[in-house]
Amino acid sequence: MRHVRGVKTRSLARRALPWLLLVAAVVAIQLSPAGDYLSLEALAKERLALLGLVERAGWAAPLLYLAAYVLVVSLAIPGVTILTLAGGMMFGWALGAALTVVAATIGAVLVFLAGRFLFGAGALERLGPAGQRIAAGLRRDAVSYLLVLRLVPLFPFVLVNLVPAWSGIRLRVFAPTTFLGIIPATTVYSLAGAGLGEALAAGGDADLSRIVTPEVLGALLGLAALALAAIPLRRWLAGR
The missing domain is CATH 1.20.5 (Single alpha-helices involved in coiled-coils or other helix-helix interfaces)
Structure with missing residues (x-):
């Protein structure tokens, strides 16, 4: 025995x-100081080098960006926002946003699967009554809650990837809500990155306050409010 x-x-x-x-x-x-390389100052300093790399790499440049972004998300390296800005600066806002959404979704799914494999689908419930309430709430209105957490980054990205895995949320729910939920914020930051590149090219400074305006942030909050409003509406329809 x-x-x-x-x-x-x-x-x-x-x-x-x-x-x-x-x-x-x-x-x-x-x-480690790895996150120091993903800062706004470093991005402004290396702008010309990054643009030169994209020009030399050609068609491989988007693939390299995808791989780097997935790695940063998977290992929870600080600086995801800066990398999103870099995508908009290097590839333009449209292609930069598309690449970032795909890469961020892949990275989030990898973290989700790793968290479930390591701790199990019911790990959150084992943390006690509070964990059980969170898990139950996520399961009851998973789509709405996950969309809100994606639309407005209230919590660290890695935490939003792990908690659904520990709550037993299915991958077929997690993946599409992640993909759709990060599109607005990613587009905003890609636009900001493209605008930052233009400002630096014109001799300006790296001041995001001139690009990410209160109006843009207000639009994101509005989208989050719509997703949150779907929770009582869904309950009313279920009662009917």
């Missing part, structure tokens, strides 16, 4: 080791 338990323990340790190493790598990256 003791031998069987020892074999099971060693087997579990072998399966958990790669994930423990991954977690250690993520923590090491978070504590």
Whole structure:
């Protein structure tokens, strides 16, 4: 009996080791100065170098951007917003937004799957009554809640990817709401990146307050309010 338990323990340790190493790598990256390279100052300083890289790489440049963005999202490296601005600056707002939405969705799905594999679909409920209430609320109005969390970034992106996984939300719900929910904010920041590039080319400074206006942020809040309003409407229709 003791031998069987020892074999099971060693087997579990072998399966958990790669994930423990991954977690250690993520923590090491978070504590390292890697995020310093994804700052507004660094983006302004390296604008010409980035544009030159896009010109030299040709058709491979969008693929390199996709890979870099997925890596940053998957490893929770600080600076996702700066990378979104860079996409708009390098490729223009339309292509930059499209690439970013695809890459961010892929990265979010990878984090979602990793969180579910490591902790299980019911991990949030095991945290006690508060966790059970959050999980129940997410399951009851998953689409509306997830859209609100995507439309208005109230919480860190990685947390919004993990909590649904721990609440038992299905991937077929998580993936499309992520894709659709990040389109407005991504488009806004891609527009901001394109405008920032034009401002820098004209000799201006890296001041996002001139590009991301209160009107644009107000529009995002309005979209979030619409998604939130769908919750009582859905309940009323269910009662009818």
